[in-house]
Ligand SMILES: O=C(O)CCC(=O)C(=O)O
């Protein structure tokens with residue numbers, strides 16, 4: 001009897017053996033071929049954003065040497081002397097360039113170098129100079145990843161039938177951050193979370209990792225899946241402000257990073273949004289009597305204020321923006 005009972009208990013799946021996410025792969029080269037292939041790619045991107053919340057992009061045109069350069073610059077920064085990193089140390093989240101190796105809140109076992117990246121001329125002088133190639137390598141990557149991000153956003157907004165010129169203009173002036181992350185090699189058996197579950201504030205985030213470690217929460221099962229990413233592909237996911245702008249057609253993707261048992265890991269996340277004070281609101285074109293506004297408007301500045309005022313409250317930013325419809 002007890003044996004039968006035991007068989008009814010679902011087997012515990014070790015966390016490190018999570019299933020991989022079934023990831024849509026977008027061939028970006030086709031976005032600029034014919035208008036027919038462009039329409040198909042736009043539809044694929046929209047379906048991925050709606051159903052999965054993330055996808056991978058191949059043939060994006062960023063040279064391998066530029067991607068490799070960004071990862072090298074990241075690793076070498078974290079390996080540089082404590083003295084050269086010390087001048088960037090700050091837990092003040094409003095600083096445009098900061099290095100934070102405190103492990104609390106979101107960061108469980110991660111060091112973070114975060115810096116603004118657009119307009120590059122305005123910010124690059126504040127970036128690290130150690131390693132000496134940091135600015136050149138990361139700067140090249142920042143410019144190229146932004147071009148891909150803006151093309152993806154154009155496609156997403158086109159799929160929603162939104163007024164392109166206004167959005168394009170706001171994006172041209174918009175924020176770009178690079179979150180350069182470093183995770184140690186895991187020394188414990190089982191899974192150690194490096195970066196706790198969260199969603200990103202912007203429209204989209206593009207991630208370049210040195211090895212696996214990113215996990216995403218699947219929308220329909222609410223279960224964690226691993227992200228398997230070929231080295232020349234970019235991972236893209238939906239952020240909070242795209243959920244707001246699309247009035248919930250696309251939903252922000254909860255994700256986390258876990259430590260790797262074989263090696264330390266670095267990743268470069270590029271986050272894209274409107275300018276600091278520009279409010280993002282659900283697009284008027286998507287609203288009618290049957291589709292009322294579901295989110296309050298907010299800017300990046302509001303997001304920072306939210307984080308600063310959030311002490312001891314687990315509510316996420318997107319939850320704080322949702323308008324109750326009952
Ligand atoms: O390291 C990763 O793959 C995820 C990084 C991330 O989620 C972030 O920087 O917001």
Ligand SMILES: [Fe+2]
Nearest residue numbers: 198199200255
């Ligand atoms: Fe993130």
